[in-house]
Amino acid sequence: MATNSITVIGLGSGDPDQLTLGAFRRLQQADRLYVRTADHPMMAMLQDNEIAYQSFDYLYERHESFPDVYAAIADTLIREATAGQSLVYAVPGHPMVAERTVQLLRENGPEAGIELVIIGGESFLDQAFVSLGIDPIEGFALLDATDLQPSLLQPQLHTLVGQVYDAFTASDVKLALMERYPDDFEVVVGHALGVSGEQQIIRVPLYELDRTPGFGNLSLIWIPRSDDASLRNRTFERLHEIVSILRSPGGCPWDREQTHQSIRKNFIEELYEALEAIDNDDPDGMQEEFGDVILQVMLHSQMEEEMGAFSVFDVIQSLNEKLVFRHPHVFGDQNADDAEEALGNWEQMKAEEKRMKGTDISRKSVLDGIPPDLPALMKAYKLQKKAAKVGFDWDELGPVLAKIEEELAELREAIASKSEEEQAAELGDLLFAVVNASRFIHADPEEALSRTNKKFRNRFSYIEEQLRISGKQFDQTDLTEMDRWWEEAKRQS
Numbered sequence: 001m002a003t004n005s006i007t008v009i010g011l012g013s014g015d016p017d018q019l020t021l022g023a024f025r026r027l028q029q030a031d032r033l034y035v036r037t038a039d040h041p042m043m044a045m046l047q048d049n050e051i052a053y054q055s056f057d058y059l060y061e062r063h064e065s066f067p068d069v070y071a072a073i074a075d076t077l078i079r080e081a082t083a084g085q086s087l088v089y090a091v092p093g094h095p096m097v098a099e100r101t102v103q104l105l106r107e108n109g110p111e112a113g114i115e116l117v118i119i120g121g122e123s124f125l126d127q128a129f130v131s132l133g134i135d136p137i138e139g140f141a142l143l144d145a146t147d148l149q150p151s152l153l154q155p156q157l158h159t160l161v162g163q164v165y166d167a168f169t170a171s172d173v174k175l176a177l178m179e180r181y182p183d184d185f186e187v188v189v190g191h192a193l194g195v196s197g198e199q200q201i202i203r204v205p206l207y208e209l210d211r212t213p214g215f216g217n218l219s220l221i222w223i224p225r226s227d228d229a230s231l232r233n234r235t236f237e238r239l240h241e242i243v244s245i246l247r248s249p250g251g252c253p254w255d256r257e258q259t260h261q262s263i264r265k266n267f268i269e270e271l272y273e274a275l276e277a278i279d280n281d282d283p284d285g286m287q288e289e290f291g292d293v294i295l296q297v298m299l300h301s302q303m304e305e306e307m308g309a310f311s312v313f314d315v316i317q318s319l320n321e322k323l324v325f326r327h328p329h330v331f332g333d334q335n336a337d338d339a340e341e342a343l344g345n346w347e348q349m350k351a352e353e354k355r356m357k358g359t360d361i362s363r364k365s366v367l368d369g370i371p372p373d374l375p376a377l378m379k380a381y382k383l384q385k386k387a388a389k390v391g392f393d394w395d396e397l398g399p400v401l402a403k404i405e406e407e408l409a410e411l412r413e414a415i416a417s418k419s420e421e422e423q424a425a426e427l428g429d430l431l432f433a434v435v436n437a438s439r440f441i442h443a444d445p446e447e448a449l450s451r452t453n454k455k456f457r458n459r460f461s462y463i464e465e466q467l468r469i470s471g472k473q474f475d476q477t478d479l480t481e482m483d484r485w486w487e488e489a490k491r492q493s
Contacts, residue, residue: 006077008102010094010121012216013336014041014195017124026119028053030088032080036073036101039217040092041195053090061241066146067100074104081114092217094123098144098162124162124220127194131201132222134158137228139225145169149180155231159223164189164215171210173221180234181223190212240312243298247306260300267296268373279450325349348366366390378446380435388439396438404433455493462489 008027012018020044028051029324034369035043038055048451056073068149081087095118097103109116129136140158147162148168153176164170171260175186184205191214209221232238259481270292277285301312326349329336336342366389370382387393394400407430414426420446438445463485467477 003118004081004084005118006081007086007088007092008095008105009088009118009119010091010123010179011035011040011042011090012122012127013093013196014192014201016042016045018194019045020119020121023119024123026088027090031093032085033088033090034077035090036092036099037217041192041198041218042090042092049311051076074108077101077105078108078114080110081109082112093122093236094121094125097123097125098142099368112244122194124193124218127162128190128222129192131199132188132190138233139492145173145221148173148176150176152384153180153223154179155180155226155228157236159224161212161221161223161226164219165217166215167210169222170212170215174206174209177206177209177223182229183205186224188224190220190222191216192218195221221333235412238299239294243295243302244305247299247302255299258299260304261301263296263299266292267300270296275450278435279454322353325353343446375446377435377449379433381438381445384436384439394436394440397437400433400440404430457488458493459486462486462492 007026007030009023011023027046028049030051033046033051033053035046035053035055035374037057037060039057043053056069056076059072059076077087077089089101089105091099091102093099103112105116125142130135134140136158138158139156140160141152141154143152143159143161145161145164150459153159161173163174177185184207186203187206187209189200189202189204189209189212191200191202193201193263195218200214202212202214246252249256252407270289274286274289274293274390277289282426297315298312301310302316305311324331326346327342328334328349329342329345334345338343367383367386370379370386374382384393407426411423411426414423418426437447438448463482466485466488
């Protein structure tokens with residue numbers, strides 16, 4: 001064995017009969033043997049054969065997180081080996097399966113002049129395949145319970161979750177799984193798989209996962225693969241697949257015929273229906289309408305994918321990069337103590353994006369960049385905001401209100417003596433001035449008018465209801481009676 005070396009030996013899943021003869025001899029011959037933890041069934045075998053060892057269990061008590069523990073173990077081993085002492089380091093299972101300390105030794109050992117020798121052992125995966133009856137050729141994923149993200153879960157794969165040390169970790173796993181699986185989906189808990197007399201295999205519905213006793217260093221969770229359509233339908237990949245099929249030669253004739261222009265209006269309609277669901281505070285409606293908006297994005301992206309221009313995954317990548325870039329106070333080194341500062345960072349990074357892309361060079365006006373098909377009220381609001389950024393704006397609300405009065409007087413004059421075209425022009429000026437006032441009172445004019453429209457509809461519906469109760473039609477009432485009902489509706493709202 002070379003000077004300044006660390007030999008890492010895998011102790012297997014816990015059954016002494018699974019330890020290779022070569023590994024056993026290395027353990028017997030070790031001058032200094034360290035084990036990551038003494039909380040493992042193989043320690044009894046070492047003690048029976050009078051093989052002395054030192055564990056790093058004391059570091060688990062000293063540090064608050066597993067990453068800190070693993071770093072401390074690796075640092076200690078490298079320091080000892082650098083002093084010219086060849087070491088043997090024994091770990092549960094296989095050294096290259098879910099063993100962060102070995103990865104740290106591989107990363108930092110060579111720089112310290114340490115030769116690393118790895119002797120494999122049977123991992124918990126081997127016993128999981130045997131005890132649970134999993135054929136890995138069907139596809140499987142091995143995930144870490146301490147950092148399990150729902151985005152990593154793929155229902156079509158057998159999923160093994162290791163390092164489920166306790167009920168708290170199992171609870172985190174349960175919450176992550178519930179993002180992809182129904183609450184009553186059956187999962188399997190395995191304790192000490194392959195260890196004679198200690199192995200336990202327990203099947204439980206997902207919602208009871210963290211109520212199952214016995215979690216420890218030798219525990220894992222198996223989520224069997226499933227072709228259940230309801231599980232696949234919770235994935236973005238399935239949506240992409242469905243839209244691709246719809247547009248394929250064997251797909252839907254209507255979907256195949258569509259172009260950007262033919263479904264352009266659908267995009268607008270779906271957006272307004274989504275806004276209506278938001279305004280109605282209708283969660284079920286929002287769920288459906290948001291899906292319809294996403295479908296429009298998917299269809300347009302699929303058309304471009306077929307042309308080789310980009311795919312929806314390129315769209316997602318661009319969006320992710322934009323969000324990270326424009327939030328330096330979250331993903332970078334800038335700060336934002338309130339929403340105003342956050343917006344300032346956003347605008348600053350947005351301007352930087354344009355500079356990097358050369359966008360500003362091609363623009364001739366500060367008013368450029370506003371979509372031409374925006375509703376007129378919204379477009380007026382954006383035009384004024386852009387002009388205000390370069391100083392073309394009043395300093396206070398007073399002159400803005402005076403401008404409204406001036407435009408109203410001009411409208412009165414036009415109505416009295418001018419053509420309908422001139423009257424419409426003066427009406428436009430008045431509306432534009434009112435939009436200006438909305439900026440000063442921090443009210444979005446589109447939203448304000450939408451609320452008023454809704455209020456009008458509710459009050460007018462009250463009038464219709466009163467007519468129905470009275471057994472009348474509109475031609476059997478007059479403005480005085482309807483105005484009285486209108487005032488009643490106002491008092492009730």
